[in-house]
Amino acid sequence: MAKTAMLAKPPVSDRMRSIKRVLWVILFLNLGVAAAKYFYGMATGSAAMQADGIHSVFDSAGNVIGLIGIALASRPADESHPYGHAKFETYASLAIGILLLLAAFEVGSSAAGKLISQNYTAEVTPFSFIVMIATLCVNLGVTFYERRRGKELRSEVLSADASHTLSDALVSIGVIVGLVFVSFGFPAADPIVALIVTVAILATAYDVFKHAFATLSDHARIPDEELNAFVMGIPGVKEAHRIRTRGTEGEVYVDLHVCVDEDMTVGAAHDLSEQVEDAIKLKYPQVIEVLVHIEPDDGHED
Secondary structure, eight states, X not given: OHHHHHHXXXXXXXXXXXXXXXXXXXXXXXXXXXXXXXXXXXXXXXXXXXXXXXHHHHHHHHHHHHHHHHHHHTSOOOSXXXXXXXXXXHHHHHHHHHHHHHHHHHHHHHHHHHHHHTOOOOOOOHHHHHHHHHHHXXXXXXXXXXXXXXXXXXXXXXXXXXXXXXXXXHHHHHHHHHHHHHHTXXXXXXXXXXXXXXXXXXXXXXXXXXXXXXXXXXXXXXXHHHHHHHHHTSTTOOEEEEEEEEEOSSSEEEEEEEEEOTTOOXXXXXXXXXXXXXXXXXXXXXXXXXXXXXXXXXXXXX
16 A cells, blocks of 8 residues: 555646646736737837737637647546547647647738738837847747746647747747848848748647647657566566557556566466556656556467
């Protein structure tokens, strides 16, 4: 009983609640940044600054989608979802990717229109730089915080959103550069930078889709060789094979075949399987379930 208590993990709902808290904090910060950039961009006629503000709005929409996804993912397993609802977090990541594609279209079409019509309306004032630098600092702070928490909580939504926010920060740097060129008499630099914004958003969308599809396609979460070497170090294990892992980054399922001495009793084999399960969960905190299939070590793999 003591060992079981020692190995007990915090409920999954604790992890989900932590992710929700992070998303709420980021949501309010993103809304503030978006409002500052977009409305000042409208006031000064800067297409790049407005584009950057739109990008930040979609950051906020992504936070809302993340909150909905986490609310669904935190529901316990039931008859229709015996493995739980964790993949709703992945579906939320896909929805964020779709929003990014819509943002890329909005930003790109606006910039292309200005280049075609040659209607350059951006005005540069010292306050333009103050707004952009201040929002850039917020974005960098949000990125650092969200990425750190995403790694700690192994959250696909937080990791994807952190990459999204980082792209927003890089875009802000581009806008600042564009404003510098406009101030030196190159007004076309403003929509050109807005097109660069579009490319950055598309690159972020690709990264989000790539990570989401890895989960939905049951991509291995722990290298087979690494897990095999670890299991083989457990006393009583003669061989391990057919190792499979899947799930989200934060909730991994493992199943494997373990060969034991042919003379081992059923009770001893059962105890060894529990030792293997406990050892894997202790080594890999993201693992929530391990299925161990015991086989006699007769030199043949079943």
